[in-house]
Amino acid sequence: xxxxxxxxxxxxxxxxxxxxxxxxxxxxxxxxxxxxxxxxxxxxxxxxxxxxxxxxxxxxxxxxxxxxxxxxxxxxxxxxxxxxxxxxxxxxxxxxxxxxxxxxxxxxxxxxxxxxxxxxxxxxxxxxxxxxxxxxxxxxxxxxxxxxxxxxxxxxxxxxxxxxxxxxxxxxxxxxxxxxxx
Amino acid sequence: xxxxxxxxxxxxxxxxxxxxxxxxxxxxxxxxxxxxxxxxxxxxxxxxxxxxxxxxxxxxxxxxxxxxxxxxxxxxxxxxxxxxxxxxxxxxxxxxxxxxxxxxxxxxxxxxxxxxxxxxxxxxxxxxxxxxxxxxxxxxxxxxxxxxxxxxxxxxxxxxxxxxxxxxxxxxxxxxxxxxxxxxxxxxxxxxxxxxxxxxxxxxxxxxxxxxxxxxxxxxxxxxxxxxxxxxxxxxxxxxxxxxxxxxxxxxxxxxxxxxxxxxxxxxxxxxxxxxxxxxxxxxxxxxxxxxxxxxxxxxxxxxxxxxxxxxxxxxxxxxxxxxxxxxxxxxxxxxxxxxxxxxxxxxxxxxxxxxxxxxxxxxxxxxxxxxxxxxxxxxxxxxxxxxxxxxxxxxxxxxxxxxxxxxxxxxxxxxxxxxxxxxxxxxxxxxxxxxxxxxxxxxxxxxxxxxxxxxxxxxxxxxxxxxxxxxxxxxxxxx
Numbered sequence: 001x002x003x004x005x006x007x008x009x010x011x012x013x014x015x016x017x018x019x020x021x022x023x024x025x026x027x028x029x030x031x032x033x034x035x036x037x038x039x040x041x042x043x044x045x046x047x048x049x050x051x052x053x054x055x056x057x058x059x060x061x062x063x064x065x066x067x068x069x070x071x072x073x074x075x076x077x078x079x080x081x082x083x084x085x086x087x088x089x090x091x092x093x094x095x096x097x098x099x100x101x102x103x104x105x106x107x108x109x110x111x112x113x114x115x116x117x118x119x120x121x122x123x124x125x126x127x128x129x130x131x132x133x134x135x136x137x138x139x140x141x142x143x144x145x146x147x148x149x150x151x152x153x154x155x156x157x158x159x160x161x162x163x164x165x166x167x168x169x170x171x172x173x174x175x176x177x178x179x180x181x182x
Numbered sequence: 183x184x185x186x187x188x189x190x191x192x193x194x195x196x197x198x199x200x201x202x203x204x205x206x207x208x209x210x211x212x213x214x215x216x217x218x219x220x221x222x223x224x225x226x227x228x229x230x231x232x233x234x235x236x237x238x239x240x241x242x243x244x245x246x247x248x249x250x251x252x253x254x255x256x257x258x259x260x261x262x263x264x265x266x267x268x269x270x271x272x273x274x275x276x277x278x279x280x281x282x283x284x285x286x287x288x289x290x291x292x293x294x295x296x297x298x299x300x301x302x303x304x305x306x307x308x309x310x311x312x313x314x315x316x317x318x319x320x321x322x323x324x325x326x327x328x329x330x331x332x333x334x335x336x337x338x339x340x341x342x343x344x345x346x347x348x349x350x351x352x353x354x355x356x357x358x359x360x361x362x363x364x365x366x367x368x369x370x371x372x373x374x375x376x377x378x379x380x381x382x383x384x385x386x387x388x389x390x391x392x393x394x395x396x397x398x399x400x401x402x403x404x405x406x407x408x409x410x411x412x413x414x415x416x417x418x419x420x421x422x423x424x425x426x427x428x429x430x431x432x433x434x435x436x437x438x439x440x441x442x443x444x445x446x447x448x449x450x451x452x453x454x455x456x457x458x459x460x461x462x463x464x465x466x467x468x469x470x471x472x473x474x475x476x477x478x479x480x481x482x483x484x485x486x487x488x489x490x491x492x493x494x495x496x497x498x499x500x501x502x503x504x505x506x507x508x509x510x511x512x513x514x515x516x517x518x519x520x521x522x523x524x525x526x527x528x529x530x531x532x533x534x535x536x537x538x539x540x541x542x543x544x545x546x547x548x549x550x551x552x553x554x555x556x557x558x559x560x561x562x563x564x565x566x567x568x569x570x571x572x573x574x575x576x577x578x579x580x581x582x583x584x585x586x587x588x589x590x591x592x593x594x595x596x597x598x599x600x601x602x603x604x605x606x607x608x609x610x611x612x613x614x615x616x617x618x619x620x621x622x623x624x625x626x627x628x629x630x631x632x633x634x635x636x637x638x639x640x641x642x643x644x645x646x647x648x649x650x651x652x653x654x655x656x657x658x659x660x661x662x
Contacts, residue, residue, distance in 0.1 A: 021205055023236050024281075026324060031392050032362060034324060054638055055645040060519050060548050060557075085299045086452040089435070092397070093426060097433045097479045098487065109293040109305070115234045115241065117209040117661060120646040136661075138626075139643030141586060142517055142548060142555040 020133045022048070022125065025112045027080065027105040030092060035105055041131050044074030045155040047148060048125045050107075050118045053083050053091040057140045058122040064145035066100050072152055078103045082113050082121060126151045208233030210660045215253060217653040224653075226253045232275065239282045245275035253649070274313075284325035292318040294332060296352040296366040299450035300420050301386035301403050304334070304348070308647045309638065314448060316348060328354040328364075338373040339447070347371040348448055350384075360393040366403075370446060374411050382407045382446055386420075395428040405444055418443035420468070422452050431481040438475075439495070441468040455493035455506035459527055462502050463538075470497045473504075487512040501532040518549040537568040542578075557584040559640075576601050584642055591618040593641035597634070612652075618642045624662060630655040 026034045040046055047065060051058035062079075069077045079102045081091040088106060095104050107113055116125070126135040126148060135151045137144065153159075208231070215226040232245035251268030277290030293315050296302040304316040318334020330352045335345040350368030357363050370382040386403035405418040419442050426435040437454040444451075445468030453459065453467060454475040461471045473495025480488045491508040510523035526541040542563035549556060563578040582595035596613040600606055614632025621627045636650035 020207075023205055023234075023241070032390060052645065056521075056546055056559075056640050057557075057643045057645065063514055063519075064517075084305070084450060085295050085297075085303070086450055086458070089424060089426065089437075090456075093433060093435065093477075093479065096426075096428055097481060097489075099481070108295060111293070114293075115207075115236070115243070117207055117232065117234070120644045122643070139591075141557070141584070141591070141643045142550065144643075 022127050022131045022133055023112065023115050025107075027107050027112065029106075030096070030104050035103065037131060040076060040078065040103070042129055044072075044076065044129055045152050046076045046078060046127050046129075047152075048078045048080060048127065050080050050082055050113055050116075050121050050123045052081065052121045053087050053094060055121045059094070060142065061122055061124075061140040061145070062098070062100060062102075064142070065102070065148075068145060068149060068152065069101055071149075072156060074156060075152055076103060077101075078105060080105045080107050080112065082107055082110050082118070084108055124148070126155075128155050203238050205236035206233065208662050210662075211657060212659075213655060213657045215653065215655050217651070219652050223251070226251065228253065239280055241277075241279045241281070243275065243277050244273055247272065247274045284323055286322045286324070288318075288320040288322070290317065292316050292320050292332070292334060294318075294320060294330065295450070296330065296350075296368070297364060297386060297388045297401055298399065298422065298452055300401050300422060300444075300452070301366045301384045302332075302348070302350060302352070302368045302448055303450040304332075304336075304448055305450065311647070311649065316448070318348075326356060328352075336448070340373055340375050341377065344373055346373055346447070354388075360391055362390045364388045364390070370448065372447070376411060378411045379409065380407065380411065381409045384446075396425070397427075398425040399423070403444065405446075407443075416443055418445075418468075420444040420451070422454070424452070424454075433479045435477045436475060437493075438473070440472040442470060442498075444468040453495075455495065455504075456491040456508040457506055457525065457527055459504065459506055459529075461495050461497065461504050462529065462531060464531075465502075471495055471502075472498070485514050502530070504529040519547070521546040535568075535570050538566070540565045551585075554586060558582070559584075577603075582641070589620055591642035592616070595632075595634075595641070616641050621658075625658065625660045628655075628657040628659070630657075 022037055024037045026036045029035050047068070049058075049061065049065065065077050069075055079095070081088065081104070083091045083106075085108045088108065091106075092104075095102065110118070113119075120138065122140045124137045124140070125133050127133050134155065137147070211230045213228045215228070217224050217226070227250045229248045230245065232243070234243040235241065248271040249269070251265065252270055275291045277288060277292070279286060279288040292304055293306065294302070294304050304314060304318070306313050306315055314336065316332070316334030316336050318332050321331045323329040332351070333349040335347050338344045338346050348368065348370050350366065352364065352366040354362055354364035364387070366384070366386040368384040370384070371379050372382070374380055382405055384403060384405040386401060388399070388401040391398045399422075401420070401422045403420040406415065407418065408415040410416070421438070421440040424435070424437040426433065437452070439452065439454040441451060445466045449468070451467050454473055456477075460467050461473075473493060475491070475493035477491040478489070482488060489510045493506045494504070496503045505528050507526040508523065510521060513520040523544045524541070525544065526539075528539040530537050540563055542561055544561045545559070547558045559580075559582040561580040563580075564575065565578065566575040567573065577600040578597065579600065580595070580597040582593060584591070584593045586592065593616045596611060598609050598611045600609045612633035612635060614630065614634050616628065616630045618626060618628045631654050633652040634648065634650065636648055638645060638647050
């Protein structure tokens with residue numbers, strides 16, 4: 001028991017000191033070519049969304065993410081599928097047939113997902129252009145995209161619209177399950 | 183244990199000095215379960231604490247699980263009395279790794295796949311709550327040339343505390359624009375029922391061609407089993423082909439599979455049908471099956487998407503047969519989403535003279551009511567069975583509503599089992615409610631009460647696999 005308590009204290013202490021940055025990764029895209037986090041950084045905020053083909057809320061979220069992508073030129077949206085290899089075809093077909101402009105990556109072994117403690121999709125991270133995690137959220141209900149937009153505008157240095165300030169007011173986005181402002 | 187602790191402390195001390203490059207995150211999930219079904223224990227407590235450390239090119243992670251006692255997914259394994267073996271407190275996941283440029287080394291609990299998982303896959307099966315991950319040493323080089331080598335062990339299914347072995351390597355190389363060729367070689371040593379090791383060697387080759395709107399995948403594998411106890415050596419084979427073509431708003435695809443004596447523990451065979459159904463509910467996949475799949479999709483005016491997927495499979499004698507159909511239409515109207523689908527699965531076994539068919543329409547809608555999102559899900563499954571001359575049928579309806587009130591997320595659901603429509607009032611119903619509330623910035627409280635049949639569930643915007651359950655569950659989840 002002493003060991004466990006000691007370990008816990010050490011980890012919690014370290015977690016206070018540690019940076020909240022996205023771990024570097026190299027994951028294959030649709031064409032099987034590896035894409036690294038480093039290659040994505042430096043141009044603007046990035047939404048990283050872990051999803052699976054069996055996850056209906058993940059699919060509900062996609063049109064909203066596409067809308068954000070079209071609205072903010074410097075934004076990138078990276079979808080990371082955690083489907084098993086045998087279900088990857090379905091995930092690929094789903095994305096390709098809907099003409100989304102996302103960067104689609106695959107993490108069938110959950111190598112990145114497990115490093116970020118992603119277990120139940122959807123799980124979304126917003127990172128700045130340096131790779132720091134500014135927000136993470138588990139689940140998706142319509143309205144959550146307005147919270148995402150609030151952080152993106154902040155990262156892009158765009159002033160709030162009068163009806164916005166979603167983080168404070170959050171009119172219809174009442175249902176977000178987790179809000180981690182770091 | 184002392185060595186493990188010393189290593190941990192040393193590692194953390196080093197990391198403290200370089201905390202500018204340190205990444206750490208973790209999760210703690212505490213769950214209290216009260217079951218109302220006959221069970222002498224009724225109450226269970228589980229805590230899972232996991233963390234991951236990243237420092238420059240190193241990474242390290244652990245997960246500590248305590249089950250007091252372990253809650254079984256199987257109704258037949260309900261505890262009559264407290265069983266000391268079911269009390270478990272242990273590190274169940276432990277790994278360390280190093281990555282630099284295209285090289286990486288991973289030691290400890292490992293999830294890995296060669297190709298599509300036909301010749302090798304080490305993984306955690308969340309659907310069936312089974313852990314098929316190796317404790318292994320894995321070396322990877324992943325650049326233009328991709329190379330993997332693994333040597334590992336996994337606890338035997340026949341003897342607690344003894345291990346099966348797996349080792350091998352995989353290579354893949356882009357020989358020309360769009361074409362990648364790969365090959366795998368694996369060796370398995372499995373401990374049999376009488377403490378005797380049997381051997382299986384597997385060799386596989388694959389070709390992946392991606393060009394423009396065309397994606398194709400082909401894999402061919404051979405296996406040889408020997409030193410089997412009580413039977414002769416045997417040869418197995420596997421063929422899996424898949425192709426997809428996208429032509430504007432139209433997409434078409436096809437798959438073919440043929441597996442012969444190619445079933446073992448560390449693999450995950452593509453089943454070439456929409457619902458990932460096996461040829462028979464009583465047999466493992468890969469023993470003897472062949473089948474094909476056709477699918478098509480069409481995007482209509484950006485607001486509608488139509489899809490169709492049909493597959494058939496059979497064994498060599500033709501005694502076992504199955505077919506699988508899925509039709510769906512998705513509609514987007516502004517922020518609203520509607521999906522109507524039809525599923526049909528039919529299985530026949532001439533030897534045991536059994537036949538089973540299930541079909542169900544499903545409707546998923548997500549729209550706003552007075553500015554607040556509401557998601558409704560409905561399913562009506564019909565199951566028909568025949569064994570010999572005896573026939574039976576029943577219905578399994580399900581309805582679920584998800585909505586939110588400020589920060590509180592609520593999901594109300596009910597499912598049932600109807601023998602026929604005249605007995606609706608007397609039938610068994612499984613109502614349930616789940617509430618989720620963010621207690622603090624990084625902490626969620628989830629409460630579940632009621633009955634559920636188990637399987638994959640999507641509630642309050644999150645999908646997860648759950649076991650059949652009746653009672654009360656309270657879960658506190660904290661991320662840091």
